Amino acid sequence: MEEVIFQRHLKPQWFWKLQKWLQIGEERKMKISSEIFDRLLYQCIWRKKELLNGRKTPMDRDDFDFLTFMLVEDNNQEEREMSAFKKSEKYARDMAFNLLSAGSETVSSGLTWFLWLVATHPLIEKSILEEMKTNLNGEGDGDGDGKGRHFSFEELSKLNYLHAAMCESLRLYPPVPFEHTVSVGSDTLPSGHQIGKNTRVIYSPYSMGRMEEIWGGDCLEFKPERWISNKGELGDVSPYKFTAFNAGPRACIGKELAMVEMKAVGAAVIWNYSLQVVENHPILPSNSIVLHMKHGLKVRVLKRSHF
Ligand code: HEM
Numbered sequence: 001m002e003e004v005i006f007q008r009h010l011k012p013q014w015f016w017k018l019q020k021w022l023q024i025g026e027e028r029k030m031k032i033s034s035e036i037f038d039r040l041l042y043q044c045i046w047r048k049k050e051l052l053n054g055r056k057t058p059m060d061r062d063d064f065d066f067l068t069f070m071l072v073e074d075n076n077q078e079e080r081e082m083s084a085f086k087k088s089e090k091y092a093r094d095m096a097f098n099l100l101s102a103g104s105e106t107v108s109s110g111l112t113w114f115l116w117l118v119a120t121h122p123l124i125e126k127s128i129l130e131e132m133k134t135n136l137n138g139e140g141d142g143d144g145d146g147k148g149r150h151f152s153f154e155e156l157s158k159l160n161y162l163h164a165a166m167c168e169s170l171r172l173y174p175p176v177p178f179e180h181t182v183s184v185g186s187d188t189l190p191s192g193h194q195i196g197k198n199t200r201v202i203y204s205p206y207s208m209g210r211m212e213e214i215w216g217g218d219c220l221e222f223k224p225e226r227w228i229s230n231k232g233e234l235g236d237v238s239p240y241k242f243t244a245f246n247a248g249p250r251a252c253i254g255k256e257l258a259m260v261e262m263k264a265v266g267a268a269v270i271w272n273y274s275l276q277v278v279e280n281h282p283i284l285p286s287n288s289i290v291l292h293m294k295h296g297l298k299v300r301v302l303k304r305s306h307f
Helices: 002-010 013-022 025-053 066-071 077-086 089-103 105-119 122-135 160-172 255-272
Strands: 179-182 200-203 273-277 299-303
Touching: 002 013, 002 025, 013 025, 025 066, 025 089, 066 089, 089 105, 105 122, 105 160, 105 255, 105 273, 122 160, 122 255, 160 255, 255 273
Parallel strands: none
Antiparallel strands: 179 200, 273 299
């Protein structure tokens, strides 16, 4: 699907729409992939409905998940009007599709670049580990179950340097490297360019993250310090400058969730393991709507001990 969406950015709209209508070429692949994805999603929805219908006891907090939220009757008066629509299988499918497609590859791509940058910048890795040691409740290799140490939401929220390193990695390697939007009326862009109605404007967070005019002479360096004030606090950076999550009314609704997910996984990996990047393995971005590492990241994983 990702490949076909990428192709839609390159081909004239009339061309891929004709392909879609005739069900040929890339657009046929899109139809087949969508059907496979839909089958999977509807199976999950039906299974969840069966479970919910057969339920005799009140629901535990732990059993309450995204699909339950989309399918159960609302107790809340205000939301009841939405209920008929909300309970439709199509609505649950669309929401699940949206969140899965927007929130999985983006996070995994962001984490891959982050772990590579940390593994190739030992001083930054050391600073991340030192911040963890200073701020976390008790050290150790975990809770003795062999799964390593994990970090709570409260613990993660104290790690400003880790947060800064994550933003810095997203600046240099934004998972959504380019985006397009269409003007509803004629306008003047911040660059001074005049555009007419219905003009497609493509912009690139990847390029903007590497522009000297925006980030200064050291724009190509991986430097988490640029996100932290002299007092050690995280600075407020405008989303119109740091565009990895887009800005304005259509900005990413999963930004906070994405940052927590990435910090939770990043912190656990860095604390429990040392990653050694395999020499001579090519590290290149892919040509895609999500900035994958073209050949993946090859590392040797060594267990880290803090005792
Ligand atoms: C590092 C991870 C992520 C990045 C870099 C990212 C980036 C973006 C960007 C740039 C957009 C705007 C797309 C456009 O206008 O063309 C967007 C939209 C969106 N994102 Fe994310 N995203 C991430 C993670 C997530 C997660 C975890 C979720 C939810 C589980 C999510 C849900 C969405 C949704 C639903 C939209 C559409 C919002 C709308 O159109 O109103 N994203 N994201």
